[in-house]
Amino acid sequence: MDAPLSRRALLVGGMAVLAGCRVRTTSSDSVPARPAAPVTPRLPTTATLPSQGQWYEIAIGDTFHSISKRTGISIDSLISGNRGLDILDLRIGQKVWLPTATPLTVRQLIATRAKPGDAIDGDDAMPGVVGNGYVLVPRSAWTSQAVGANHNLMNGVQRLTVHHTGEYAGMADLPELEVLRRIERYHRNERGWCAIGYHFIVGKDGRVYEGRPVKYQGAHVRSNNPHNIGISVAGDFMKKPPNTQQLRALSAFLDEGQRKYRVPMARIAGHRDLNPSLCPGDALYAWLQRYKRT
Numbered sequence: 371m372d373a374p375l376s377r378r379a380l381l382v383g384g385m386a387v388l389a390g391c392r393v394r395t396t397s398s399d400s401v402p403a404r405p406a407a408p409v410t411p412r413l414p415t416t417a418t419l420p421s422q423g424q425w426y427e428i429a430i431g432d433t434f435h436s437i438s439k440r441t442g443i444s445i446d447s448l449i450s451g452n453r454g455l456d457i458l459d460l461r462i463g464q465k466v467w468l469p470t471a472t473p474l475t476v477r478q479l480i481a482t483r484a485k486p487g488d489a490i491d492g493d494d495a496m497p498g499v500v501g502n503g504y505v506l507v508p509r510s511a512w513t514s515q516a517v518g519a520n521h522n523l524m525n526g527v528q529r530l531t532v533h534h535t536g537e538y539a540g541m542a543d544l545p546e547l548e549v550l551r552r553i554e555r556y557h558r559n560e561r562g563w564c565a566i567g568y569h570f571i572v573g574k575d576g577r578v579y580e581g582r583p584v585k586y587q588g589a590h591v592r593s594n595n596p597h598n599i600g601i602s603v604a605g606d607f608m609k610k611p612p613n614t615q616q617l618r619a620l621s622a623f624l625d626e627g628q629r630k631y632r633v634p635m636a637r638i639a640g641h642r643d644l645n646p647s648l649c650p651g652d653a654l655y656a657w658l659q660r661y662k663r664t
Contacts, residue, residue, distance in 0.1 A: 423451065424471040428464045429483050433511050440482050441475055443468055462514045503622025507579045509565075512550055518564030522587040526597055527631040530624060530638045532658055533568065533590060533602040534650040546573040549604055550581070563589050568602040570623070576615025578623055594644045599627065607651030621661060635662050 426437070438445045451469040468475065535553065544552075550571065557563045566581030567589035573579055581602075582588060590600030603612050603620060611617065627633060640658050641649035650658070 422471075423467055423469045424473060424476050425465050426468050426471070426476055426479060428462055428466060428510065429480075432483060433508060436483075436511075437466075437468070437479065440479055441468065441471060443470060461510065461516065502626050504619040504626075505577045506570075507577050509580045509583070512547055512579065513554060515554065515558065515565070517583065517586060518558070520562075521564040522596075524585055524587050524597065527584065527599055527627075527633065528597040528637060529594075530599050530601060530627045530631075530633055531591055531594070531641060531644065532620070532624075532639070532650050532654070533600060533641045534607045534654055535571065535602050535604050536606045536649075546575055546577070546579065546604070549573070550579055553581075557589070561589070568600040570599070570601045572601065572603045572612070572616050572620050572623070574604055574613060574616060576613075576619045578619055591641060591644045599631075601627075603650065603654060607654035608648065609651075609653060611653040611657050617657065624661065638662060 434445050434448045437443070438448060447469045448466070451467040455466065468479075535549070550566075553571075554566050557566050561567070564582075564586070568581040569584055569588050571579045571581050584599060587595050588598060588600040589595060590602070591598060601620070601623065603616055605612055605616070612620070624638060628635070628638070638658070638661075640655045641647045642655060
């Protein structure tokens with residue numbers, strides 16, 4: 371996250387990391403996080419479950435896309451067998467029903483799933499959900515951390531705000547997963563927030579990574595967090611704009627956000643529009659102005 375008119379280096383995980391947008395907030399994210407309540411698996415509706423199948427507990431890296439690819443069970447079948455579940459909000463330890471699966475299927479699924487700490491990167495290891503012109507990677511694909519108890523509900527979306535993360539020593543050449551985890555450690559452990567302050571981060575690979583579920587208020591713009599989705603682009607864009615993949619994904623994501631939440635163009639902002647800040651960088655801010663005009 372970025373510092374108003376300055377940058378502040380931080381040592382996170384044994385290496386120097388700076389979050390490009392420093393944020394102060396009046397939300398409950400300013401209160402140190404309390405230990406999260408134990409996860410109570412949200413079970414699918416069982417009234418119409420097929421007679422053949424198996425239960426499976428979600429682990430880090432699991433999405434319906436990855437489960438389908440590793441088992442051969444179609445995504446449509448997984449969705450039908452788990453009515454009522456939000457497939458973008460699968461939680462670690464949550465039980466899902468695998469139609470037509472056998473005990474051997476479950477053992478094979480467990481043997482091939484990602485392990486905490488794995489250097490997950492690339493299409494096969496980091497599956498996402500295809501959106502309108504972008505790919506969304508849910509939290510469950512990259513973190514096992516539950517959202518902390520010290521959060522406020524969003525209660526409706528009225529604004530979209532664009533940020534950049536800022537790049538400093540040790541960050542430039544790191545894979546997307548490591549960047550996400552370092553920001554997560556800083557925001558949770560140093561800032562005491564319930565999760566990453568941004569709702570979404572657009573990676574250098576052009577994927578949109580979920581940082582915090584939209585149902586929870588973010589921690590990214592001082593005094594302007596209510597009803598405001600925070601979208602950060604990975605990189606420092608003072609002098610040069612994001613790469614083509616990032617801009618394509620950001621444009622598509624903003625387009626969809628306007629339609630989905632009925633946010634007018636006038637309420638799409640750069641961080642500097644709402645707080646004294648250099649964020650999201652001169653080059654990205656110039657692109658954002660062109661996007662709003664066209």
